[in-house]
Each structure stands twice: as structure tokens, then as C-alpha cells.
Amino acid sequence: MAQASAEETRYASGDLKCTSCGRKVDYVKGVVTFTCPSCGEAEIVRCPTCRKQANPYTCPNCGFTGP
Numbered sequence: 001m002a003q004a005s006a007e008e009t010r011y012a013s014g015d016l017k018c019t020s021c022g023r024k025v026d027y028v029k030g031v032v033t034f035t036c037p038s039c040g041e042a043e044i045v046r047c048p049t050c051r052k053q054a055n056p057y058t059c060p061n062c063g064f065t066g067p
Contacts, residue, residue, distance in 0.1 A: 018047035019057040038064035 016026045016033075025031045030048030035041065042061035050057070058065045 016045055018050055019044045019060075020050040020055040021047060023047055023049075036061060036064055037066065038062050 025047045036059040039062040042059045054067050
């Protein structure tokens with residue numbers, strides 16, 4: 001039996017929240033995750049609503065603000 005990766009475990013654990021609005025986004029279609037384009041360390045999570053409305057997000061690590 002294969003073990004779940006750390007990423008799969010995190011997604012299933014209920015820890016995924018949109019960086020912009022704070023909404024829980026586990027199992028929501030259209031969610032994207034990426035590392036901060038400035039520091040490359042923090043993970044940014046964007047829900048479909050915030051992506052569509054271009055709501056700003058702020059990196060919790062370096063303070064970078066993006067669209």
C-alpha cells in the first residue's frame with residue numbers, strides 16, 4: 001500500500017485556506033496553490049472567487065502583495 005504524500009495529507013486534513021479571504025477551500029474546484037513570487041518560500045492559496053475578482057493577497061512570510 002502506497003503512503004500518501006505530505007501534500008495529499010495536507011489537502012485531506014482540512015488545513016487549506018484561501019490566503020486572500022481565509023475561506024476553507026479543501027475540495028473546492030478551481031483552487032490554485034503556488035509559492036510566493038517574491039520570496040519563493042511561503043505557499044499562497046487562492047480560491048476561485050478571489051481569483052476571479054482579483055482580490056489582493058499578502059505573503060505571510062515577506063509581505064509581498066499580489067493581485
